[in-house]
Amino acid sequence: MSLFWRIFALNAVVLGIATALLLWAPVTVSVPVVLTEAVILVAGLVVMLVANAALLRIGLAPLDRLTRLMTTVDLLRPGQRLPEQGRGETAELIRTFNAMVERLEHERATSSARVLVGQEAERRRIAQELHDEVGQSMTAILLVLKRAADDADEPLRGELRQVQEITRGSLDEVRRLVRRLRPDVLEDLGLISALTSLTTGFATHAGLRVVRRFDSGLPALDQQTELVLYRVAQEALTNAARHAEAGLVEVSLHHTDGTITLAVVDDGRGTGAVREGAGIRGMRERALLIGATLDVTSQPHAGTQVRLTVPVPRKQP
Incomplete structure (x- = not known):
């Protein structure tokens, strides 16, 4: 009817x-x-x-x-x-x-996959150009400054040494950007090593204490899943450094029956209601790409938790 x-x-x-x-x-x-x-x-x-x-x-x-x-x-x-x-x-x-x-x-999943693949390709291209062009040029500048400082008299020598230190710091920053744009360690040594390197660098530059809790014996994951886990952890750590006003961040990776769970928890101020800006929506798009589930919770004065649950296909007998 x-x-x-x-x-x-x-x-x-x-x-x-x-x-x-x-x-x-x-x-x-x-x-x-x-x-x-x-x-x-x-x-x-x-x-x-x-x-x-x-x-x-x-x-x-x-x-x-x-x-x-x-x-x-x-x-x-x-x-x-x-x-x-x-x-x-x-x-x-x-x-x-x-x-x-x-x-x-x-x-949406298909278009997001194309966008994210293109984004990663562009990251690699920019990282390659920074490494090959800017990095090598700055290295050459350091060598020229060293020779000039060795041949110069005071006070010019001191000024050249100071320029050397500024240039060396800029070169280190370029190398850090290259590592963020293209995590070679993820391809060479795997997810655990990549997350360890990421959290170590984050603790050094952000001035926060980072606790790692990674399960051993994780199942083998495809390259796309590992990249999504790495990028979500990277974005969650960036948000914790910029907005959380935290002193401690815990990064954990646990394997249960059929799932792998990545959790990034800080002890910052929290918000109560999570405002989903470009960063969180970008994490959701990456989670959608591999069929994962992203949960972001925040409590006032109790910190924020980002949890990514990834289904792992069971091995066929």
């Missing part, structure tokens, strides 16, 4: 009951209206309106649920669906909406 006929039938039932009561009930209306008759008529009207409202609420409840989901659905949190029950226009609308959301989630 279509939505139109369901609503029509509900109203017909209410009006039919009211007509039957008027026809067969021993109730008459006097002129002028007696108070008792007026009370009975008003009570009957109220009963009809309440019954009609209740029946319409029941009939339109699926549309209300659909409207609420349409206003809150987020393609970065896949799996939000309404139960498909019954037949008719409402059920068909719900099925069509679920199919549309599923298609949009697939298209």
Whole structure:
């Protein structure tokens, strides 16, 4: 039965009951209206309106649920669906909406994968140019400054030594940027070594204490999954350094039956309500790329926790 006929039938039932009561009930209306008759008529009207409202609420409840989901659905949190029950226009609308959301989630995942792959390629290109062009040029400048300082007299020698130190510091910063843009250690030594190097460098430059808790004997992961885990940890540490006002950050990597969980927890000020800026949404897009689940929780004065749960395919016997 279509939505139109369901609503029509509900109203017909209410009006039919009211007509039957008027026809067969021993109730008459006097002129002028007696108070008792007026009370009975008003009570009957109220009963009809309440019954009609209740029946319409029941009939339109699926549309209300659909409207609420349409206003809150987020393609970065896949799996939000309404139960498909019954037949008719409402059920068909719900099925069509679920199919549309599923298609949009697939298209979003595909487009995000292309964007992230292109982003990593661009990171590698920039890192290569920084290493080959800027790094080598600054190394050559250091050699020239050294020769000039060795041949110069005071006070020029001291000034050249100072320029040397500034240039050496700039070269170290370029090398640090190269490591952030292209984590070679991830490809060469694996995820644990890459996370260890990342947290060590973070503790050195951010001035925070970092505690690592990594399980041994992690299952083998594909290159894309390891890169997502590394980038999420990198972004979570960056957020902790910039916004958390923390003194301690704990980075853990645990393996349970069928999942690997990365957690980055700080003891900062927390916010209560998590504001999802570009950083968190970027982490969600990366999680979506490998079918993982990202949870970000923050409590006032109790820190923030970023948890990435990655499903691990079981080995076939």
